[in-house]
Amino acid sequence: MADRDASEPPGPAAAAELRNFLSEVPAPAAVGHRIVHGGPHLTGHTLIDARVRALLADVADLAPLHVTPALPVVDAARELLPDVPHVACFDTVFHKDLPAQARTYAVPERWRAEYGLRRYGFHGLSYSWALQRTAQALxxxxxxxxxxxxxxxxxxxxxxxxxxxxxxxxxxxxxxxxxxxxxxxxxxxxxxxxxxxxxxxxxxxxxxxxxxxxxxxxxxxxxxxxxxxxxxxxxxxxxxxxxxxxxxxxxxxxxxxxxxxxxxxxxxxxxxxxxxxxxxxxxxxxxxxxxxxxxxxxxxxxxxxxxxxxxxxxxxxxxxxxxxxxxxxxxxxxxxxxxxxxxxx
Ligand SMILES: Nc1ncnc2c1ncn2[C@@H]1O[C@H](COP(=O)(O)OP(=O)(O)O)[C@@H](O)[C@H]1O
Ligand SMILES: CC(=O)OP(=O)(O)O
Ligand SMILES: [Mg+2]
The missing domain is CATH 3.30.420.40 (ATPase, nucleotide binding domain)
Known part of the structure; x- marks a missing residue:
């Protein structure tokens, strides 16, 4: 599932596919989910509970190729593995402290404040990994x-x-x-x-x-x-x-x-x-x-x-x-x- 092409949402097939996958692997102690967008409120990787699940639904339209199809997978995984913790890991977390000038779009205050227009940045999980490997290599x-x-x-x-x-x-x-x-x-x-x-x-x-x-x-x-x-x-x-x-x-x-x-x-x-x-x-x-x-x-x-x-x-x-x-x-x-x-x- 993790390797699925993001341009093809898993949709309702998620549960069946996930059930097959889980039948082939040892029982997990926890599940980590890649969630591309954390929006304004989810600024750290976090346990998925009802509050977090609601916040995810709220940002899905900011990453329609990614978060929208990820949600049925999150739901299916939580249903199939109700007794293990599920953690949301966000692409955006790596960029959460972008300097103001780098995260700001040159639009009026109202658009920035009311609509929340700003740069978030993505691929943060990949960047975190690559940065550590770079430090090692150098x-x-x-x-x-x-x-x-x-x-x-x-x-x-x-x-x-x-x-x-x-x-x-x-x-x-x-x-x-x-x-x-x-x-x-x-x-x-x-x-x-x-x-x-x-x-x-x-x-x-x-x-x-x-x-x-x-x-x-x-x-x-x-x-x-x-x-x-x-x-x-x-x-x-x-x-x-x-x-x-x-x-x-x-x-x-x-x-x-x-x-x-x-x-x-x-x-x-x-x-x-x-x-x-x-x-x-x-x-x-x-x-x-x-x-x-x-x-x-x-x-x-x-x-x-x-x-x-x-x-x-x-x-x-x-x-x-x-x-x-x-x-x-x-x-x-x-x-x-x-x-x-x-x-x-
Ligand atoms: N040289 C390449 N090798 C592998 N994938 C490539 C290459 N060029 C383009 N791609 C595309 O990159 C994507 C890699 O797959 P995947 O990791 O699932 O997607 P994503 O990077 O969106 O998570 C595929 O959509 C594939 O068509
Ligand atoms: C954020 C993003 O574009 O991710 P991916 O490269 O996996 O599609
Ligand atoms: Mg990829």
Missing amino acids: GRPVDNLQVVLVHMGGGCSACAVRNGRSVDTTMGLTPLEGLVMSRRSGSLDPGALLWLQRRHGLSTDELDDTLHRHSGLLGLSGTSGDTRDLVRARAEGDAAAALALATFTLSCRRGIASMAASLDRLDALVFTGEIGEDQPEVREEICSALTVLGVRGGLLVPELEDLMREGHRRVDQAGRGVPVLVVATGETQQIAAETRRVLGM
Whole structure:
């Protein structure tokens, strides 16, 4: 269930699927749930009780691809395992202390106060994991590191970390802002959305569906939201695949460079997420064009099995600029660790 593609909500199938899964594994002592959005009130990982469940329902529309389909899974799990604690682990927690200037949108006070418009940031479980692995790999304490972390998977984002804390990130109120993603658009001129509604009569539902499910790499290529397919297609002369990859990697470079603007120095650039892990062409195309930040191309390509076994690899050529690391995605391990922490296990 944890590996399900977020673009396909589990819906009512959740209980049956979960029952099958549980019949195949040892009885758990606790369950940790990845919840992408904690909203304004859930600012720490926490035991799920009736109050927390109600707060989750209240923020679901801020992450419709994620929290909406996660709720039936939470309910099914709590029903199937009523005697074990269930813990909600949030993507947003890592970013909870974003500086005011980084979390604020330039809209009137009323929108910020009444509607709660602000940047939250996501992929925090992945970033927490990647940050610890980066500190290990560099042999330096987390609280003295200034790094840019980039998570590229179904959703893609970048984050500036200063002394162990997230100080800026590309995702916003919802996980739709920022970098071009697999099937999500990332940032768009807000004027374009107004114009599409006024001039072309697009409805809210059409915008929602198109921006969340038919854009990004998929929308650009017309064939796939998976960089493995696109790298292959580009080599065979597919111009749309080439444009999709070029647009994607430029968007990642812009994201990385904008994150660097919140740091004094760049101790490392860190890639994680499925694309970050297993698409060396994308890493190379991003890094070789970031010389302005002291990042260099000519990256090493570790065997995926080595990366998975060891958890992280430095891929820059020593002595040639900013260290570049690849960290195997650790959201699941981070959820397990946070769940134990919440329960004092
Ligand atoms: N090179 C790649 N390797 C793996 N997944 C990729 C790659 N490029 C794009 N993807 C997309 O990233 C997603 C990875 O799956 P998953 O981890 O379940 O999604 P998410 O990152 O949204 O949690 C899938 O939607 C997949 O199509
Ligand atoms: C927050 C988010 O975009 O998550 P994912 O990459 O898993 O879709
Ligand atoms: Mg993922």
